[in-house]
Amino acid sequence: MSKSTNTPNIDDLSLYDSDQEALVDTPAHRKTKSRDANGAPTENASGTSKQRPESKYTAEEAREATLRKELESVRNINKVIEDVVSSLEKAKSNMDPDLADIESEAFQRQQAAEQSRIHEQMRREAAARKAEEEESRRAETGSRPASGARGRGGA
Template identity: 35%
Template sequence: MAPPASEKLIISDTEEDLFASPSRSPRASIPKPAAAAATEPPRESRYDAEAARTATLERELASLQDTNAAIEGVIASLESARGSMGTVSTTVTSASTLLNTWTRMLGQTEHNQRLLLDPNWKGASQDLVDAENEVVMRAQAAERRAAEEARRREEARAKAEEEERVRLAGGTTRGRVTRGRGRGLRGSGSVGGQRPASGLGRTASQRGSGIGRGGVASTRGRARGVR
C-alpha cells in the first residue's frame, strides 16, 4: 500500500484538538500590548484639560481686574482727600488772615484809646513831628556810630604804624651801638700797645725816659764811689 501524499495531509486546529491529550488544557489567547493606546490620550480628555486651563486663566484675570478696580478706587479716594485737604488749607489760611487783621484792629483801637486818655497828647500833628524827630535822631546816632568806628580804625592803624616805626628804630640803634663798640675796641688796642698818639706824647716819654736814665746812672756812680 502506497503512503499517502503529503499534500493531502491537511490537519486543522480542530483536528489537532482531537488528537491532543485530554489532560492538556486548551491554549489561552495571548493579549496584545496596549502601549500605543496608553501613550496617546484620547481626544476628549485633552479637550477637557484645555477647557479647565482656560477657565483657570479666566478666573485669575477676573481676580486681577477686581484688584485693579480696587486700587483705582483707592487712588480716586486719595485724590478726593487731597482736594479736600487743599480746601481745608485755604480755609485755614483765610481764617488766619482774618484773625491777624482783627488783632491789628484791636491793637490800633487800644492805642487810640490810650492816646485819647493821655493828658499829654497834643494831637496827630505833634505825633508826626515826634516821628520825624525820632527819624532824625536815629540817623544822627547811626552817623555817630559810623564816625566812632572810623576813629577806632584810624587809631588802630596809627598804633600799628607807631609800633612798626619803633621796631625799625630799635633795629637801627642796635646797629649803631654795635659799630661804636667795635671802634672803641680798636682805640683801646692802640693804647694797650703803647703807641704814641701825637708828637707831644713822644717828647714827654722821651723826657721821662731820659730823666729816669740819668737818675739811675748817677745813683750807680755814687754807689761805685762809696765802694
C-alpha cells in the same frame, strides 16, 4: 489570462483581523493543533487549551483607545486651566477699576485736607488782622484824649 482557483479574491480580504485563529494558521501550527468536529480547537496533550495571541491590529486599537482617553483627559485639564486663567483675568480687570476708585478717593481726601488747611490758615490770618486792627484802634483811642470828656466835679 484566467484566474486560478488558488488566487484569493481581493474583495474577501480584510484589514481587520477578526478571526484570531486565521492569524496563526501556519503549516507548522496546523501540525500541533487539532480541532473537533465543529472546527473548534481542542485541548492539546498537556490538557490545557491553546491561548490565542492578541492580534497586532487589536493591540494597536487598544493602544489608540488608551491614547484617545489620555488625550481627552489632557483636553479636560487644559479646559479647567483655561477657565482658571480666565477667572483670574476677570478678577484682575475688576481690581483695576477698584484701584482707580481707591486712588481717586485718596486724591479727593488729599484735596479736601489741603482746602481745609488753606481755610484754616485764612481764618487765622483774618483773626490776626482783626486783632491788629482792634489793637491799633485801642492804641489810637488811648493816646488822644476823648473830646468833650470831662471829669465829675464841675468848675
